[in-house]
Amino acid sequence: MSEFEERLEKVEARIEAACRAAGRARESVRLLAVSKTKPSEAVEEAARCGLRFFGENKVQEVQHKRPLCAEGLEWHLIGHLQSNKAKVAAPLFHMIHSVDSLKILRALDAHAEQTLPILLQVNVAGEAAKFGLAPEAVRAVLEAANASVHCEVRGLMVIPPFSPDAEKTREFFRALRLLRDRLEEETGTPLPELSMGMSHDLEVAIEEGSTWVRIGTDLFGARG
Numbered sequence: 001m002s003e004f005e006e007r008l009e010k011v012e013a014r015i016e017a018a019c020r021a022a023g024r025a026r027e028s029v030r031l032l033a034v035s036k037t038k039p040s041e042a043v044e045e046a047a048r049c050g051l052r053f054f055g056e057n058k059v060q061e062v063q064h065k066r067p068l069c070a071e072g073l074e075w076h077l078i079g080h081l082q083s084n085k086a087k088v089a090a091p092l093f094h095m096i097h098s099v100d101s102l103k104i105l106r107a108l109d110a111h112a113e114q115t116l117p118i119l120l121q122v123n124v125a126g127e128a129a130k131f132g133l134a135p136e137a138v139r140a141v142l143e144a145a146n147a148s149v150h151c152e153v154r155g156l157m158v159i160p161p162f163s164p165d166a167e168k169t170r171e172f173f174r175a176l177r178l179l180r181d182r183l184e185e186e187t188g189t190p191l192p193e194l195s196m197g198m199s200h201d202l203e204v205a206i207e208e209g210s211t212w213v214r215i216g217t218d219l220f221g222a223r224g
Contacts, residue, residue, distance in 0.1 A: 004045050004219070011199075011218050018206040029206055032076055032195075034216030036061065037223050040068035046219070047073055055097070055214050059085045062092055078157075078195075078214060080131045083107040090116055090150075097121065097157040097195045097212070100131045102141050105151055112150035119157040119195050120145075122179065124172045127161060135179055142183060155193030155211070156180050166201035173197070173208035 001009075011031065019026045035043050036057040043054055047070050056062045057079030066075060074094040081089055081098055086107035089096065093116075099105055100121040108116060120141055123132030133141060138156070145153045156179065160172035173196050180191050197205020199218035206213065216223070 002045070003221075004042075005049055007219050007221075008046075008049055008051070011202075011215055014202060015206065015213065018203040021203075022207045024206065029210060030212050032078070032212050032214045033219055034078065034198075034214050035065075035220065036079070036216065038220050040065045042220055043069050043073070055216075059089050059092065063088065066092065081108075087111040095119070095154070097214075098131070099141070099151075099153075100133055102144055105141055105145055105148065109145075109148040109151045114150065115152050116150050117154045118145070118151050119155050119193060120153060121157045121159075122176060124158050124175045124179075125161050130159060132158070135175070138179065139183060139187065142187060142189060146187070146189060153189065153191065155191045155195065157195035157212075160196075160201075164200070166204050169201045170204050170208060173205050173210065177209045 015029055016026050019029055030053060032053045032055040033046050033051045034055040053074045055076045055078040062075055077093045077096045078098055081104055083103050090108050090111040091113060095117045097119045098121045099118045120138055121132040122135055122138055123130050142153055145151045156176050158172055158176045160169045176196060184191050193211045194209050195212040197210045197213040199215050202213045
């Protein structure tokens with residue numbers, strides 16, 4: 001068994017145990033392998049091990065990497081997107097987790113050629129240094145997306161303040177879930193996806209309703 005296979009086995013065991021503890025089906029949570037800064041060879045190895053969903057931070061990196069990798073993989077943007085990169089990003093990614101403004105939404109809608117699944121990134125903690133919509137601004141962007149031609153909001157995403165104590169992220173995951181529930185009720189828009197949880201706090205995220213856990217370090221090792 002390779003080093004990657006060993007890491008994947010451990011991550012899968014954690015996800016399975018977390019789902020079991022939360023009374024959820026394993027298939028209700030998808031593993032997004034965060035391959036940012038990793039070479040195409042690392043993606044290929046992960047794909048050979050059965051992984052299909054890959055998370056990246058930069059449009060340019062995926063432009064280079066995607067043609068070198070197998071067909072049939074899904075590429076998800078999890079980093080901040082500048083509006084001037086929307087023309088390239090719209091056809092390049094299968095889902096964009098980090099839509100954080102009306103400007104980005106409109107740019108993506110203008111350049112997408114088919115339905116583009118997106119998640120709205122919410123700055124739940126109100127951190128000045130982080131991207132994301134303020135919770136009170138999410139509804140307006142959701143309604144604009146509902147009126148758009150190509151962008152389809154599937155749910156919400158959060159990057160909570162980092163804490164080595166995973167339990168301290170719970171309040172932010174819970175706040176995102178409650179915001180999602182309220183938006184569904186107020187707008188009638190189904191929002192099944194919650195992108196939250198990383199290597200150190202995936203158990204708490206799954207307990208709070210995550211459907212996408214974004215795992216980099218525990219799969220690919222520390223970034224150089």
